[in-house]
Amino acid sequence: FPPNLQMEDGSALRRVDCRAKGGAPGFKVAILGAAGGIGQPLAMLMKINPLVSVLHLYDVVNAPGVTADISHMDTGAVVRGFLGQPQLESALTGIDLVIIPAGVPRKPGMTRDDLFNINAGIVRTLCEGIAKACPKAIVNLISNPVNSTVPIAAEVFKKAGTYDPKRLLGVTMLDVVRANTFVAEVLGLDPREVDVPVVGGHAGVTILPLLSQVKPPCSFTKEETEYLTNRIQNGGTEVVEAKAGAGSATLSMAYAAVKFADACLRGLRGDAGVVECAFVASEVTELPFFATKVRLGRNGADEIYQLGPLNEYERVGLEKAKRELAASIQKGVSFIKK
Ligand code: NAD
Numbered sequence: 001f002p003p004n005l006q007m008e009d010g011s012a013l014r015r016v017d018c019r020a021k022g023g024a025p026g027f028k029v030a031i032l033g034a035a036g037g038i039g040q041p042l043a044m045l046m047k048i049n050p051l052v053s054v055l056h057l058y059d060v061v062n063a064p065g066v067t068a069d070i071s072h073m074d075t076g077a078v079v080r081g082f083l084g085q086p087q088l089e090s091a092l093t094g095i096d097l098v099i100i101p102a103g104v105p106r107k108p109g110m111t112r113d114d115l116f117n118i119n120a121g122i123v124r125t126l127c128e129g130i131a132k133a134c135p136k137a138i139v140n141l142i143s144n145p146v147n148s149t150v151p152i153a154a155e156v157f158k159k160a161g162t163y164d165p166k167r168l169l170g171v172t173m174l175d176v177v178r179a180n181t182f183v184a185e186v187l188g189l190d191p192r193e194v195d196v197p198v199v200g201g202h203a204g205v206t207i208l209p210l211l212s213q214v215k216p217p218c219s220f221t222k223e224e225t226e227y228l229t230n231r232i233q234n235g236g237t238e239v240v241e242a243k244a245g246a247g248s249a250t251l252s253m254a255y256a257a258v259k260f261a262d263a264c265l266r267g268l269r270g271d272a273g274v275v276e277c278a279f280v281a282s283e284v285t286e287l288p289f290f291a292t293k294v295r296l297g298r299n300g301a302d303e304i305y306q307l308g309p310l311n312e313y314e315r316v317g318l319e320k321a322k323r324e325l326a327a328s329i330q331k332g333v334s335f336i337k338k
């Protein structure tokens with residue numbers, strides 16, 4: 001594995017595996033759930049990322065096919081595939097950054113919390129593998145419901161004695177990507193020029209865009225504020241309904257996941273001023289986890305920023321968000337503690 005780099009008798013075709021032997025600088029990244037709707041485009045985009053020297057693709061199905069396909073791309077990263085639970089430890093050994101999009105997606109009519117029963121167990125198993133094989137890795141958790149799966153991961157790591165809150169990040173980047181897009185549409189700007197902080201969590205009313213803090217500075221009417229808040233909070237459902245039973249956001253999510261993973265890798269490299277929103281262990285509110293802007297550094301979320309001034313509309317939204325978040329966090333914690 002990968003099959004195209006080995007003779008049938010097991011001897012290597014490469015004279016010197018200079019890249020895998022540390023010839024090229026870069027980080028080792030694993031994607032768990034790499035054969036899925038998010039996993040495949042995410043793997044392709046990470047194979048293009050110049051900060052990645054080794055890319056491990058793990059799934060319980062189809063990992064060999066996806067790995068063979070992606071390994072033919074003439075970019076720097078060496079790709080290796082891993083199939084099924086017995087290969088999880090090898091997939092994770094030596095890894096700097098683990099990205100987890102494993103788990104089932106929503107169908108129309110479902111909430112993200114309806115995925116809990118299946119995805120909670122998947123995330124637990126994968127995090128047990130991380131605790132064993134790469135306890136110092138940065139973890140980007142995408143699997144829903146993020147508001148519960150991040151607390152689950154934290155409890156698994158606590159149990160294993162490996163928990164470092166800075167290294168566990170729930171990925172809420174898609175909310176920011178959507179917010180930038182929708183706000184830019186309303187303002188008539190290029191989305192690349194727009195920065196919307198989105199705080200709270202990653203489900204319905206817990207997704208709280210802070211439109212009063214948009215950059216470049218601007219103001220919105222009451223109607224614009226309500227339209228934008230509602231569209232950002234329901235962006236995931238908009239895609240689920242449009243896909244009509246064929247899953248949820250995969251392409252925009254892969255884009256958002258790579259944007260976030262790239263920020264984590266730049267932080268790991270020691271770049272200054274890398275700031276993105278993420279759902280992390282936090283003291284910004286009374287809740288143990290909360291999404292805010294964080295500064296990404298050599299240890300993961302090295303600094304967590306305060307919410308900043310909120311307007312009345314956002315203060316009301318914050319109270320609603322906290323009520324739902326508290327229950328989702330507790331549900332995740334209890335899943336491991338019970
Ligand atoms: P998918 O069904 O297309 O792919 C999921 C992949 O996970 C499959 O390849 C499956 O084989 C794999 N898998 C299942 N159990 C596994 C295990 N134990 N170990 C490793 N891999 C396993 O789903 P998708 O569309 O890629 O979505 C994946 C998850 O991401 C869903 O839970 C979805 O709700 C979530 N999601 C989160 C965000 C976000 O913003 N955080 C955005 C979109 C989707």
Ligand code: LMR
Nearest residue numbers: 106144235236237248249
């Ligand atoms: C999203 O926001 O697109 C994801 O959380 C997937 C979903 O179920 O909406």
